[in-house]
Amino acid sequence: MAAGVKIEKLSFSYTTDKQVLKEVSLEINPGEKLGIIGRSGAGKSTLLLHLNGILNGSGHISIDGIKVEKRSLYQVRKKVGLVFQNPDDQLFNPTVEEDVAFGPLNFGLSCEETKKRVRDALRAMNLEGMEKSVSHHLSLGERKRVALATVLAMQPEVIAFDEPFSSLDPEMVVQLIDIIQKLDATLIVVSQSLLPMLACCSRLAVIRDGVIVADGTTREIVTNRELMKSSGMDLSFYRELFRDYF
Amino acid sequence: MAAGVKIEKLSFSYTTDKQVLKEVSLEINPGEKLGIIGRSGAGKSTLLLHLNGILNGSGHISIDGIKVEKRSLYQVRKKVGLVFQNPDDQLFNPTVEEDVAFGPLNFGLSCEETKKRVRDALRAMNLEGMEKSVSHHLSLGERKRVALATVLAMQPEVIAFDEPFSSLDPEMVVQLIDIIQKLDATLIVVSQSLLPMLACCSRLAVIRDGVIVADGTTREIVTNRELMKSSGMDLSFYRELFRDYF
Amino acid sequence: MHISDGIIDINVCIAAGAVSIGLVYLSGRNTSVEEIPRMGMMGAALFVASLIHFPLAGTSMHLGLFGIAGIILGKRSFPPVFAALLFQSLIFQHGGLVTLGVNSINMGAGAFAAWLIWKSAFMNENIRALLAGFLGIIIPVLLMAVEFRLSGYGRGIVYLFSVYLLAAGIESIITLGAVRFIRKVKPGLLT
Amino acid sequence: MKHSFLDKYSNLDSPVHRLDPRVKTVTALILIIIIVSETRGALFPFLFYIPVVAVLVAVSRIPWSYILKRCLIVAPFILLTALFYPISNMLASDYRPQGQYNHDYMVGLSIFLKAYSALILLILLTSSAKFHNLLLGLRKLKMPKLIGIISALMYRYVFLIHDEILKTNMARDSRTTGKLKMSRLKVFGNQSAMVFIRSFERSQTLYNSMLSRGFNGEFPSMSKLSVKGKELLLPGVLIFLMLVIRLANQNIQNYLFN
Ligand SMILES: Nc1ncnc2c1ncn2[C@@H]1O[C@H](COP(=O)(O)OP(=O)(O)OP(=O)(O)O)[C@@H](O)[C@H]1O
Ligand SMILES: Nc1ncnc2c1ncn2[C@@H]1O[C@H](COP(=O)(O)OP(=O)(O)OP(=O)(O)O)[C@@H](O)[C@H]1O
Ligand SMILES: [Mg+2]
Ligand SMILES: [Mg+2]
Numbered sequence: 001m002a003a004g005v006k007i008e009k010l011s012f013s014y015t016t017d018k019q020v021l022k023e024v025s026l027e028i029n030p031g032e033k034l035g036i037i038g039r040s041g042a043g044k045s046t047l048l049l050h051l052n053g054i055l056n057g058s059g060h061i062s063i064d065g066i067k068v069e070k071r072s073l074y075q076v077r078k079k080v081g082l083v084f085q086n087p088d089d090q091l092f093n094p095t096v097e098e099d100v101a102f103g104p105l106n107f108g109l110s111c112e113e114t115k116k117r118v119r120d121a122l123r124a125m126n127l128e129g130m131e132k133s134v135s136h137h138l139s140l141g142e143r144k145r146v147a148l149a150t151v152l153a154m155q156p157e158v159i160a161f162d163e164p165f166s167s168l169d170p171e172m173v174v175q176l177i178d179i180i181q182k183l184d185a186t187l188i189v190v191s192q193s194l195l196p197m198l199a200c201c202s203r204l205a206v207i208r209d210g211v212i213v214a215d216g217t218t219r220e221i222v223t224n225r226e227l228m229k230s231s232g233m234d235l236s237f238y239r240e241l242f243r244d245y246f
Numbered sequence: 247m248a249a250g251v252k253i254e255k256l257s258f259s260y261t262t263d264k265q266v267l268k269e270v271s272l273e274i275n276p277g278e279k280l281g282i283i284g285r286s287g288a289g290k291s292t293l294l295l296h297l298n299g300i301l302n303g304s305g306h307i308s309i310d311g312i313k314v315e316k317r318s319l320y321q322v323r324k325k326v327g328l329v330f331q332n333p334d335d336q337l338f339n340p341t342v343e344e345d346v347a348f349g350p351l352n353f354g355l356s357c358e359e360t361k362k363r364v365r366d367a368l369r370a371m372n373l374e375g376m377e378k379s380v381s382h383h384l385s386l387g388e389r390k391r392v393a394l395a396t397v398l399a400m401q402p403e404v405i406a407f408d409e410p411f412s413s414l415d416p417e418m419v420v421q422l423i424d425i426i427q428k429l430d431a432t433l434i435v436v437s438q439s440l441l442p443m444l445a446c447c448s449r450l451a452v453i454r455d456g457v458i459v460a461d462g463t464t465r466e467i468v469t470n471r472e473l474m475k476s477s478g479m480d481l482s483f484y485r486e487l488f489r490d491y492f
Numbered sequence: 493m494h495i496s497d498g499i500i501d502i503n504v505c506i507a508a509g510a511v512s513i514g515l516v517y518l519s520g521r522n523t524s525v526e527e528i529p530r531m532g533m534m535g536a537a538l539f540v541a542s543l544i545h546f547p548l549a550g551t552s553m554h555l556g557l558f559g560i561a562g563i564i565l566g567k568r569s570f571p572p573v574f575a576a577l578l579f580q581s582l583i584f585q586h587g588g589l590v591t592l593g594v595n596s597i598n599m600g601a602g603a604f605a606a607w608l609i610w611k612s613a614f615m616n617e618n619i620r621a622l623l624a625g626f627l628g629i630i631i632p633v634l635l636m637a638v639e640f641r642l643s644g645y646g647r648g649i650v651y652l653f654s655v656y657l658l659a660a661g662i663e664s665i666i667t668l669g670a671v672r673f674i675r676k677v678k679p680g681l682l683t
Numbered sequence: 684m685k686h687s688f689l690d691k692y693s694n695l696d697s698p699v700h701r702l703d704p705r706v707k708t709v710t711a712l713i714l715i716i717i718i719v720s721e722t723r724g725a726l727f728p729f730l731f732y733i734p735v736v737a738v739l740v741a742v743s744r745i746p747w748s749y750i751l752k753r754c755l756i757v758a759p760f761i762l763l764t765a766l767f768y769p770i771s772n773m774l775a776s777d778y779r780p781q782g783q784y785n786h787d788y789m790v791g792l793s794i795f796l797k798a799y800s801a802l803i804l805l806i807l808l809t810s811s812a813k814f815h816n817l818l819l820g821l822r823k824l825k826m827p828k829l830i831g832i833i834s835a836l837m838y839r840y841v842f843l844i845h846d847e848i849l850k851t852n853m854a855r856d857s858r859t860t861g862k863l864k865m866s867r868l869k870v871f872g873n874q875s876a877m878v879f880i881r882s883f884e885r886s887q888t889l890y891n892s893m894l895s896r897g898f899n900g901e902f903p904s905m906s907k908l909s910v911k912g913k914e915l916l917l918p919g920v921l922i923f924l925m926l927v928i929r930l931a932n933q934n935i936q937n938y939l940f941n
Binding site for chain 4: 494495496497498499502505513516517520523525528529530531532533535536537539540571572574575576578579581582583584585586588589590640644645646647648649651669670673674677678681
Binding site for chain 1: 260284285286287291331332334383384385386387388390391409412413414415416417418420423438439440441444445465468469478479480481483484485487488490491492
């Protein structure tokens with residue numbers, strides 16, 4: 001199952017002196033896999049935090065036709081899973097297992113079903129055997145994977161990944177790309193790791209200083225050198241390296 | 247100035263049931279730029295935390311001939327700068343400026359000199375204008391850059407970077423590579439972003455489950471497909487992507 | 493400042509227990525979802541502060557932070573104070589189970605008084621912060637004196653409490669520092 | 684605060700440990716009330732109470748050394764307040780007959796005994812169950828819902844603060860390259876204030892993360908508590924015994940001394 005997402009004229013500022021999002025509008029079809037790229041500080045995380053009502057800017061957001069507002073939050077959150085950029089913002093239970101089980105249990109799944117989901121999610125993230133580990137005694141990459149597992153276990157209709165590939169080793173990145181490709185959900189991925197994004201997303205949006213400056217198919221965007229360069233995404237340096245080594 | 251680093255038979259475990267580092271030995275010449283790669287959870291961060299005595303395993307470490315032990319800590323920390331993997335582990339002052347100034351001031355540098363260092367470090371990290379910002383109200387990429395600035399401002403003889411490229415946009419990565427290449431210090435870089443590592447490091451060591459399994463020039467290691475694959479660093483997937491898009 | 497079980501009269505304890513449950517409901521009415529983490533965090537902060545001991549006037553004292561609790565949480569400070577004392581009682585036996593009500597009324601009153609001073613906008617903020625910190629300790633101590641008298645202790649008990657004047661002084665300076673810091677870094681926290 | 688300290692002996696197996704946390708809490712509370720409400724100055728009843736408490740400790744298999752060590756933390760305060768009963772009366776300038784002073788010492792002693800017995804019972808309660816099970820039990824006992832949520836969050840936040848303290852210590856130390864050249868007060872003051880504020884902010888983000896995973900005030904748990912009838916036997920007998928002692932010793936005492 002997948003749900004559509006519609007963002008209309010979303011504006012937001014943390015402090016009075018700087019507007020972080022400026023009338024952002026985006027429409028994402030059910031099942032679509034959208035990547036959002038942009039410089040550090042452009043407002044990507046801020047945008048994602050609006051999707052399940054953690055931040056409240058002006059403008060409208062709707063998920064599957066349901067407007068994101070105070071009284072629809074529980075419903076919206078059941079549909080939208082959000083993986084935070086920093087896993088330490090996401091993990092709060094004493095053990096890995098409890099953390100992953102938290103979402104499914106809250107949404108009323110049975111113990112049996114929850115256990116199965118936990119097992120599956122941990123297996124998908126190569127975390128078998130860590131069920132009883134204390135979440136904040138893990139390496140950053142391990143915590144990132146637990147954070148991903150907590151959301152995967154909820155099987156939401158819309159998943160927003162904030163920087164999912166950072167701190168993962170290349171092998172795990174490939175594995176995650178595979179999982180993402182197979183997910184039957186609407187996907188919004190924010191990442192500075194462009195290569196994995198190319199493999200996951202069919203569409204890319206570019207955000208600059210809180211404004212969406214481009215939006216198109218992945219190929220369109222990536223091959224637009226001018227655009228990529230002016231948004232801090234120039235890959236020519238990597239190309240040289242790659243040529244050199246492979 | 248640069249100093250040599252010598253690690254001999256370093257072993258460490260957080261808990262009694264699992265040894266994280268197993269008799270790790272490494273010798274790094276003054277001015278050398280060494281990269282350490284390995285799967286998530288292999289023990290990379292744990293190793294770096296030993297370099298300036300935050301963790302104390304069994305075995306010997308010496309920096310520039312000075313043994314790292316309780317009574318030499320001040321001296322050692324003057325020589326070794328450590329950029330933590332998670333910027334939240336690094337920043338503890340209210341504002342960006344104060345955080346960057348903390349190290350130099352403690353060195354006993356004059357106010358003038360400190361101000362200059364802070365200005366330079368912030369400029370190098372594209373953080374001009376953020377001097378008075380509250381560190382933990384920044385985006386993760388911005389915090390990462392502040393963390394880098396705090397260490398660059400100290401101009402240490404040995405710098406240990408833990409995952410310096412994560413959350414940085416490609417433009418900033420290139421800029422950081424440039425800074426790193428120009429640094430007159432011994433360098434130890436840990437990162438899952440292999441491409442920038444290729445540009446920074448002349449030598450790579452591979453760590454697997456707490457054991458150094460390979461150590462050689464960057465080209466030797468990276469072109470050893472077998473080794474890369476078995477350490478979770480297979481890049482063939484990226485190669486395909488690259489071929490496809492560029 | 494934590495009264496253990498068995499020290500004061502059981503009737504006082506039971507009455508205070510009932511009143512404190514009432515106060516929890518009263519002060520927690522219409523709590524919104526956004527207020528909950530703050531209350532939990534304040535409770536945790538109170539608990540942690542009580543673990544930090546420093547030597548003073550021959551005995552060992554610890555921070556109260558009731559003034560700060562009042563400033564940050566206002567009328568919502570009672571439930572966290574209650575919860576923090578429950579933790580202290582269960583984990584370190586700092587204060588008893590039967591005296592939980594008495595203790596939380598004492599310290600909750602400190603936080604409440606601090607809040608009253610804080611929100612009365614008629615003085616300089618720094619002075620209000622100093623006073624809030626001071627009242628946060630001194631009010632509980634006064635109440636404690638009353639309860640001890642009710643339990644048959646002699647009037648000489650007041651001498652013991654003079655020690656706390658010093659603690660209240662230290663506390664008020666810390667409160668001032670905290671308020672000025674919060675004003676700079678995260679003004680939204682101050683009510 | 685480490686888990687290991689908190690739950691050090693909670694994994695032993697004994698009749699006391701096996702009790703449901705709710706039953707255990709209520710029983711402890713009743714026993715404490717019985718002891719604490721004993722007449723002031725009465726020392727005789729403690730000839731019965733103390734053995735009962737001692738037997739309970741023995742049954743629980745928790746080492747005495749551990750219980751006494753934990754007693755030590757608050758012991759000075761209890762001792763002080765007990766001593767202060769007679770002293771506070773002496774310090775007051777009112778005239779009191781000599782006999783009154785002797786009685787004051789008896790009261791002081793009885794306060795001491797009461798407080799200590801209650802203290803040991805409390806220690807027994809908290810060290811024979813996992814702390815979070817105890818909280819769970821309290822929640823199930825209809826403790827006010829708000830307190831339930833707050834304490835469940837607190838349990839996590841205490842570790843969070845601990846974590847922040849460790850982190851900032853690490854951050855400070857890694858760049859402390861000699862004796863602090865700035866005012867120590869400023870550095871440590873800044874640091875503690877930052878710990879405080881960062882903990883607040885992280886608690887907020889973590890709470891958001893909880894909300895985004897469907898939290899609505901109840902902490903879900905996969906382990907269910909249930910009380911079987913026969914589990915009530917031991918506590919029932921215990922409470923009955925204590926009540927009998929409490930009521931009877933009055934008579935015995937009257938009989939013996941009058
Ligand atoms: N504080 C801790 N307590 C207990 N175990 C820990 C702690 N920190 C790390 N570990 C364990 O030690 C091992 C090595 O951790 P380390 O952080 O060094 O990994 P890493 O190589 O840096 O991984 P990553 O690439 O994910 O950052 C991991 O298995 C981790 O679970
Ligand atoms: N809590 C906050 N208070 C004030 N300003 C903030 C806060 N969080 C972020 N900002 C500011 O808002 C802007 C956008 O931040 P955001 O976290 O959305 O960036 P981002 O695009 O996710 O960047 P990154 O790639 O570094 O994660 C930044 O300039 C940042 O400084
Ligand atoms: Mg971000
Ligand atoms: Mg690491």
